[in-house]
Amino acid sequence: MIIDRLYEEVLKKGPICVGIDTRIEYIPNDILNDETTIEEKIFKFNKRIIDETHDLVACYKVQIACYEAFGIDGLKAYSKTLKYIKEKGNIVIGDIKRGDISSTAKMYAKAHFEGDFEVDFITVNPYMGYDAISPYCEYLEKGNKGLFVLAKTSNESSKDFQELEVDDEPLYMKVSKEIEKWGEKYVGKNGFSLIGSVVGCTNPKEIVDISNTCKNTFFLIPGYGAQGGKGKGLSALFKNNMCGVVNSSRGIITSYNPREAVLEMKEDILKWLR
């Protein structure tokens, strides 16, 4: 199962996910001046990052908005980036954060689990409930696709709704338990489900609470670095099991030396576990 592969990558290489959230202002002049189309400029920049880091990371996450912003050219670069990551033998998460009624979700599932934008995992939003998630689950049956569902996000305003008390517990905990339940039939040999949760690195206490309750849930943990998340905050989570992958986007791709930035991030997370 793809979640077993991701977990094994984490054990082998460390829990690092590099977010390829490319913006024009991050692209150095040698690429900006040389390449002709936006598609080529973006892809060449991404390729450089992937070439420098692919042996150090468990997976990549590619945020589709950064590509949609450039229209068709951007989406071609998105598609090419996904294919290149796969060619390198790495796992890729399409950060698309979809959430819509089931007939539309079916089309989103087809768009991102097949064809030009095919990825191993996608991010989805659970606000509309199970029938908005179930169309993606049809793709999980074969074991080679997975989901990361938003549970407790990294942003300041995540408290507006996610921390509201519902039946004597915060909404994010209720959602997390539901995600665990949705994933029950997709648990792989390492004990993790193809349906994982997104919990921000800026919520170190909440992530431990969720993982203590949801034992089969694997976590995508964004918010490291640029948003203030730190390795120390993850020690309580990771000390029992490496049950997640930590994403940094700006912190890595805007660095002068992305390889060094990945190594520093890995050390900052793993040093608390020794």
Ligand SMILES: O=C(O)c1cc(=O)[nH]c(=O)n1[C@@H]1O[C@H](COP(=O)(O)O)[C@@H](O)[C@H]1O
């Ligand atoms: O689903 C996500 O990836 C996500 C969830 C969340 O709670 N917070 C969050 O920042 N993200 C994404 O993670 C990445 C964070 O980027 P940096 O802050 O630059 O590391 C962006 O692609 C966000 O869209």
